[in-house]
Amino acid sequence: MRKIWSYNCHDTVIQDTFIECYNEAMNQNDRQVINMKGRTRNILRVSIIVTIALLIGITLWFNLTSGTKAVEVGDEAVDFKLTTLEGEEIQLSKLTEDKGVILNFWGTWCKPCREEMPDMNDIYTQGHEDYEIVAVNVAENEQQIRQFISGLSADLEFPIALDREKSVTDAYNIGPLPTTIAVNKEGIVVKKQEYQLTKEDISTFISESTE
Amino acid sequence: MELKEIKCESCGHINPPGTQLCQSCGKMIDSDYDQNKIKDLMRYDGSAVRSKTRSKSIFDRIWIFFTSVKVGVSIILAITVAAAIGTIFPQEYYIPIGVDPGEHYQENYGTLGYLYYSMGFHNLYSSWWFLVLNGLLALSIIAASIDRGIPLFKSLSRQHVKKHGSFFRRQRLFLNTERPADTSSLIDAFSRKRYKVRQDGDSYLLEKGRLSRYGPYINHMGLILLLFGSMLRFFPGMYVDEILYLKEGETEEIPTTQGQYYVKNERFVIDTYDKEDGEVFQQALSEGSDLVSNFQTDIVFYKNNSTDIAGSSPDLEEIDEYSIRVNHPFSFGSYELYQSSYDNSQLKAMTFRVEDSSGNTIGDNFTINLDNPESQFAVSEDISVNMRAYSPDFLEVADNGTLVSATPVPTNPAFVFEVINGQESELSLLQIMNSTDITANNEYNIRFVGAEEHVASVLTVKKDYTIPFIATGFVIFLIGLSVGSYINHRRIWIRADGDLMFAAHTNKNYFGMKREINEVLESNGFEAVNDKLDEEDNDKNKE
Numbered sequence: 001m002r003k004i005w006s007y008n009c010h011d012t013v014i015q016d017t018f019i020e021c022y023n024e025a026m027n028q029n030d031r032q033v034i035n036m037k038g039r040t041r042n043i044l045r046v047s048i049i050v051t052i053a054l055l056i057g058i059t060l061w062f063n064l065t066s067g068t069k070a071v072e073v074g075d076e077a078v079d080f081k082l083t084t085l086e087g088e089e090i091q092l093s094k095l096t097e098d099k100g101v102i103l104n105f106w107g108t109w110c111k112p113c114r115e116e117m118p119d120m121n122d123i124y125t126q127g128h129e130d131y132e133i134v135a136v137n138v139a140e141n142e143q144q145i146r147q148f149i150s151g152l153s154a155d156l157e158f159p160i161a162l163d164r165e166k167s168v169t170d171a172y173n174i175g176p177l178p179t180t181i182a183v184n185k186e187g188i189v190v191k192k193q194e195y196q197l198t199k200e201d202i203s204t205f206i207s208e209s210t211e
Numbered sequence: 212m213e214l215k216e217i218k219c220e221s222c223g224h225i226n227p228p229g230t231q232l233c234q235s236c237g238k239m240i241d242s243d244y245d246q247n248k249i250k251d252l253m254r255y256d257g258s259a260v261r262s263k264t265r266s267k268s269i270f271d272r273i274w275i276f277f278t279s280v281k282v283g284v285s286i287i288l289a290i291t292v293a294a295a296i297g298t299i300f301p302q303e304y305y306i307p308i309g310v311d312p313g314e315h316y317q318e319n320y321g322t323l324g325y326l327y328y329s330m331g332f333h334n335l336y337s338s339w340w341f342l343v344l345n346g347l348l349a350l351s352i353i354a355a356s357i358d359r360g361i362p363l364f365k366s367l368s369r370q371h372v373k374k375h376g377s378f379f380r381r382q383r384l385f386l387n388t389e390r391p392a393d394t395s396s397l398i399d400a401f402s403r404k405r406y407k408v409r410q411d412g413d414s415y416l417l418e419k420g421r422l423s424r425y426g427p428y429i430n431h432m433g434l435i436l437l438l439f440g441s442m443l444r445f446f447p448g449m450y451v452d453e454i455l456y457l458k459e460g461e462t463e464e465i466p467t468t469q470g471q472y473y474v475k476n477e478r479f480v481i482d483t484y485d486k487e488d489g490e491v492f493q494q495a496l497s498e499g500s501d502l503v504s505n506f507q508t509d510i511v512f513y514k515n516n517s518t519d520i521a522g523s524s525p526d527l528e529e530i531d532e533y534s535i536r537v538n539h540p541f542s543f544g545s546y547e548l549y550q551s552s553y554d555n556s557q558l559k560a561m562t563f564r565v566e567d568s569s570g571n572t573i574g575d576n577f578t579i580n581l582d583n584p585e586s587q588f589a590v591s592e593d594i595s596v597n598m599r600a601y602s603p604d605f606l607e608v609a610d611n612g613t614l615v616s617a618t619p620v621p622t623n624p625a626f627v628f629e630v631i632n633g634q635e636s637e638l639s640l641l642q643i644m645n646s647t648d649i650t651a652n653n654e655y656n657i658r659f660v661g662a663e664e665h666v667a668s669v670l671t672v673k674k675d676y677t678i679p680f681i682a683t684g685f686v687i688f689l690i691g692l693s694v695g696s697y698i699n700h701r702r703i704w705i706r707a708d709g710d711l712m713f714a715a716h717t718n719k720n721y722f723g724m725k726r727e728i729n730e731v732l733e734s735n736g737f738e739a740v741n742d743k744l745d746e747e748d749n750d751k752n753k754e
Contacts (some may be wrong), residue, residue, distance in 0.1 A: 048353055056346035062445045063337050079524035109616040141583045145316045151613035171521040
């Protein structure tokens with residue numbers, strides 16, 4: 001047992017006894033000081049714990065959702081307006097009025113993009129009454145695009161939209177190239193693929209966009 | 212722990228056992244202080260620490276868990292360790308822009324790096340568990356403060372003047388002496404020392420510096436505000452810190468303004484100190500190096516009046532012009548644009564000349580703009596050059612004869628040039644400083660003359676609504692710290708029925724209080740106060 005200068009009630013094992021001893025030493029009347037009204041206390045405790053839990057939850061939610069959001073299947077397709085290589089202006093919402101639309105984000109320096117282009121062109125030239133393909137070129141100049149097309153055995157029939165400022169690419173938050181997105185007539189994204197399309201893939205994209 | 216005298220490491224003063232701060236120099240001596248709570252009755256003025264009583268509901272259990280100082284210290288320790296680990300490898304914002312972070316950490320730092328990445332250490336301050344730890348720290352601070360602060364406040368505000376005789380005897384500073392005819396001069400003397408006097412019959416309570424006891428709670432409030440401010444950074448619209456890469460002459464949308472504002476880089480300037488000037492940095496300048504005196508971006512600030520959709524060209528209205536320099540940001544609304552760095556690593560244009568087989572230059576040089584190359588260049592009256600193909604980052608020649616580029620960035624440009632002289636034409640493939648004839652027996656060579664780089668200014672886009680919270684929190688924190696450290700809570704109890712009983716207590720610096728009291732006592736003809744610790748020491752020495 002230790003001897004400590006201030007009180008005799010020190011090394012008491014049981015807290016309550018200790019407190020009582022001390023309170024006697026202070027003043028009998030001081031004892032009531034200790035009590036805080038039970039109900040107020042409970043409300044305070046519960047509300048503080050709940051508030052902090054909520055704030056942590058909200059912060060986590062903001063934190064997890066704040067990252068740049070890519071357009072995914074089921075989302076509404078972001079409307080855009082771009083000029084094509086031929087100098088025409090196209091707008092997605094106008095195209096989707098009566099057709100399904102396949103957006104193909106590509107670049108001439110990207111090998112799978114180069115490889116899937118002729119396949120898309122083959123299918124497109126067989127008829128595209130109920131759908132449209134828009135090949136959105138990501139931030140390249142016309143010389144590069146024309147140079148690429150000139151190397152192909154057949155001209156590309158579908159429009160090539162020029163996204164020089166990457167504003168549409170950014171709006172869709174496109175990651176790797178090629179990325180292909182099918183948009184139906186309601187303007188909803190129904191399919192998305194982030195690697196090279198096979199001929200079968202292209203057909204699936206077409207059928208899903210026109211459903 | 213046995214009681215023994217403590218020699219201050221700093222000044223050599225011999226302190227009585229149980230001392231926390233050296234009585235001579237004030238250095239912290241007893242770091243075990245918190246573990247020996249039992250000695251510390253007066254800290255909460257003897258009131259019961261609420262959580263130490265009993266537990267009932269789940270909320271009570273959570274509450275009681277977080278009121279524990281041990282838990283609080285463990286959380287702080289966990290945060291500190293996490294922050295330390297976060298410095299082992301670079302944070303994500305220091306790795307090159309555009310690379311996949313997972314691959315980057317794996318490639319550069321191996322498995323440990325991948326582990327580092329997958330556990331969120333690469334983005335420490337926004338990793339979910341770091342946020343949770345900070346939230347729990349807030350809960351711990353609030354719970355512990357309420358649990359101890361409210362009972363302390365109540366007991367201090369409901370103090371009784373009259374105290375039992377045993378209370379007097381138990382105080383460290385105690386005096387029992389013959390009662391003088393008049394105590395009022397003693398009380399007055401203390402009141403002149405700015406003690407507040409309360410009287411109840413023959414009993415007196417003299418008190419000053421009670422605020423000192425609330426120092427830790429003020430300081431905790433500051434911390435809570437600080438944590439709240441840093442939490443707000445995650446709320447949308449409260450905090451923006453983005454990079455804007457702006458080539459000279461280009462106009463770009465300012466990020467996070469939803470296409471409302473655009474900025475144009477008119478000109479980027481680097482000024483250096485004049486070597487002949489002789490005013491500053493003469494020594495460094497004389498060693499031959501150029502010292503930059505100014506980085507500056509001249510901008511035009513636009514508002515976009517078109518609310519049109521993505522991809523459509525904006526309708527820009529010029530609002531302002533400004534020269535952004537280091538520490539002189541351009542502000543609009545709650546945003547600020549800071550000069551951050553610059554980049555001149557990207558090729559903008561390349562210049563070539565044509566020479567004949569004997570090495571004579573023919574006609575004028577021609578320059579190819581790599582961003583948007585033209586294909587025809589008239590070199591002289593007879594001879595023109597046709598750029599047949601261009602690859603910004605040359606990889607290979609494809610089967611169909613076109614040049615294949617690995618990336619769209621002009622880091623290794625290659626060209627196929629056709630030199631046309633009337634009816635004759637010849638082809639050559641040219642990479643920088645390396646040309647290959649495609650057609651046989653070429654008469655003309657195309658030589659690389661020079662290149663021009665893009666000058667891009669890198670600006671930081673900043674917006675921060677959380678600074679007022681964080682700054683206020685920090686000021687409150689410091690106020691709490693000073694209140695707790697520099698103010699002493701001193702109380703003197705005097706009872707003048709029968710003998711004169713005199714007892715004193717302070718929350719810190721007994722040495723100072725003893726001096727203050729003895730000064731007053733002696734000038735009023737009393738003996739000096741007894742210090743129990745001194746007595747105990749003496750007893751021990753006698754033994």
